[in-house]
Amino acid sequence: MSLLSDKIGRGEFVITSEIGPPKGTNVEHCLEDAEILRGRVAAINVTDLQSAVMRVGSLAVCRLLVDRGLEPVLQMVCRDRNRISLQSELLSATILGVENVLCLTGDHNTLGDHPTSKPVFDLDSVGLLQAATGLMAGKDMVGNALEGSPRFCLGAVVTPCGEPLDLQLIKMEKKIEAGARFFQTQAVYEPEVFETFMRKVESFRVPVLVGIVLLKSAGMAKFMNANVAGVKVPKPLIDRMAAASKDDRTRVSIEIAGDLIRRMKDMCQGVHIMPLGWDKYVPAVLDAAGM
Amino acid sequence: MLVTEEKDQGEVLARMDGEVRTFLVGCGGCSEGCRTAGLPQLEKWKGILEGAGKQVTGLLMIDFLCNKTLDSIRLLRRKSQVESAESILVFSCGVGVQAVAAVAGKRVHAALNTVSLRGTPGLWRSTERCMECGECVLDWTGGICPIVSCSKSLVNGSCGGPKDGKCEVKPEQDCGWVRIYERLKALGRLGDLKRIIPPRDHKKMSGFLDWRGTRLWAVEQPAGEVARKGSGEGAGR
Numbered sequence: 001m002s003l004l005s006d007k008i009g010r011g012e013f014v015i016t017s018e019i020g021p022p023k024g025t026n027v028e029h030c031l032e033d034a035e036i037l038r039g040r041v042a043a044i045n046v047t048d049l050q051s052a053v054m055r056v057g058s059l060a061v062c063r064l065l066v067d068r069g070l071e072p073v074l075q076m077v078c079r080d081r082n083r084i085s086l087q088s089e090l091l092s093a094t095i096l097g098v099e100n101v102l103c104l105t106g107d108h109n110t111l112g113d114h115p116t117s118k119p120v121f122d123l124d125s126v127g128l129l130q131a132a133t134g135l136m137a138g139k140d141m142v143g144n145a146l147e148g149s150p151r152f153c154l155g156a157v158v159t160p161c162g163e164p165l166d167l168q169l170i171k172m173e174k175k176i177e178a179g180a181r182f183f184q185t186q187a188v189y190e191p192e193v194f195e196t197f198m199r200k201v202e203s204f205r206v207p208v209l210v211g212i213v214l215l216k217s218a219g220m221a222k223f224m225n226a227n228v229a230g231v232k233v234p235k236p237l238i239d240r241m242a243a244a245s246k247d248d249r250t251r252v253s254i255e256i257a258g259d260l261i262r263r264m265k266d267m268c269q270g271v272h273i274m275p276l277g278w279d280k281y282v283p284a285v286l287d288a289a290g291m
Numbered sequence: 292m293l294v295t296e297e298k299d300q301g302e303v304l305a306r307m308d309g310e311v312r313t314f315l316v317g318c319g320g321c322s323e324g325c326r327t328a329g330l331p332q333l334e335k336w337k338g339i340l341e342g343a344g345k346q347v348t349g350l351l352m353i354d355f356l357c358n359k360t361l362d363s364i365r366l367l368r369r370k371s372q373v374e375s376a377e378s379i380l381v382f383s384c385g386v387g388v389q390a391v392a393a394v395a396g397k398r399v400h401a402a403l404n405t406v407s408l409r410g411t412p413g414l415w416r417s418t419e420r421c422m423e424c425g426e427c428v429l430d431w432t433g434g435i436c437p438i439v440s441c442s443k444s445l446v447n448g449s450c451g452g453p454k455d456g457k458c459e460v461k462p463e464q465d466c467g468w469v470r471i472y473e474r475l476k477a478l479g480r481l482g483d484l485k486r487i488i489p490p491r492d493h494k495k496m497s498g499f500l501d502w503r504g505t506r507l508w509a510v511e512q513p514a515g516e517v518a519r520k521g522s523g524e525g526a527g528r
């Protein structure tokens with residue numbers, strides 16, 4: 001059983017973070033990022049063609065982590081593959097020793113670096129979870145029996161500050177019904193809003209890992225406010241980043257992330273840190289959060 | 292012309308579970324041409340519904356349901372019948388179902404699946420579009436088609452993408468799922484969103500097999516294709 005699955009089963013507080021595979025074949029830097037997280041997190045998400053940008057696939061890097069004794073979470077999106085390929089990849093994950101799978105719909109391809117490509121979306125995140133759950137029960141999506149069935153710890157995502165919240169909650173319930181055992185959230189910068197969300201999902205009884213994205217600058221915060229759905233960085237945080245000198249920016253960013261985790265850790269069951277390339281600061285963030 | 296076929300009776304009845312009174316509307320355009328709408332079909336369904344213990348508050352044929360102005364006028368003339376019904380069962384392509392949903396302020400049920408768009412499509416398509424997916428889900432989505440109005444054609448709810456009610460992919464376009472949410476909220480039917488809609492059968496998007504042997508299908512084919520088929524040199528070989 002994966003460490004993540006084990007911790008979830010025992011109701012422990014779970015810390016996860018993530019790395020992004022390279023665009024190109026030089027994987028060293030990405031593996032160094034993973035190495036920094038060793039011993040500090042239960043599992044490391046490996047993003048799947050994040051932001052619809054062509055790069056190395058998630059499963060290959062997941063296997064490299066397994067080889068190094070690190071536990072990966074395979075992220076899978078529905079944008080690039082149909083149901084045949086998605087199910088196949090799930091089986092491949094199992095024979096490569098990957099148990100944790102995070103099922104997402106995926107950013108639209110027109111937002112990435114190959115905007116003229118054909119979007120697939122044959123399944124959505126709910127359908128992918130159902131397919132994975134079916135495979136665990138020994139059947140593919142059309143009911144054919146499998147010769148050996150996989151075991152997964154399935155996760156999904158939710159946007160706690162998304163509007164309208166009801167739509168997020170209804171889909172979250174569907175994901176649970178389809179087999180999601182844990183949730184990692186979109187970035188949260190508003191603990192009060194998150195608290196309201198957590199009260200609403202309390203009855204779902206599924207662990208929620210609050211998403212933390214490290215702020216790199218005031219400009220990044222403003223960009224997210226203008227462009228990223230369900231993410232709002234409050235003005236005081238933007239002001240703090242803006243007031244920091246260039247040399248001091250990382251320290252302030254770590255401090256902000258640490259504060260956010262401290263304020264939200266008792267509301268939920270874990271934290272998922274998305275460093276977006278700033279992986280080397282994740283240990284400092286966890287130190288600042290007292291973890 | 293838009294080709295439609297009847298949904299399975301049991302499926303339609305299941306979708307109307309818990310409702311007693313319904314009003315039937317048929318399209319006198321393409322659907323009548325397919326013999327899936329028209330007064331005989333509406334009368335047949337009146338019998339089926341009454342047999343299932345339901346009341347039909349009225350029957351109405353409209354030539355072309357895709358025209359919302361026409362729909363409004365004609366439905367207004369039957370105001371009391373429409374208002375006393377809990378829902379409207381619509382016999383038309385997906386464009387017509389959405390057009391009725393847009394003007395009626397009632398829950399709609401699709402009686403038909405739209406399987407192909409050949410020749411002249413719905414005459415007044417307006418903002419309602421139909422992708423002829425062959426598995427109409429408009430019953431569950433407040434009469435707004437998620438296949439068309441969501442950039443990813445998601446059927447189980449929005450992605451994480453709506454920003455201030457707009458689509459992340461096309462910021463000038465309203466998020467289809469936010470529209471569906473607002474419509475269902477106004478109808479008091481948010482519970483409809485809780486159903487998990489299974490992955491689609493993409494075979495149905497290329498025209499339904501039963502239709503391929505009919506004269507209606509043949510006359511909508513490009514000239515010569517039918518003849519080639521007869522000589523054993525069909526397209527796609």
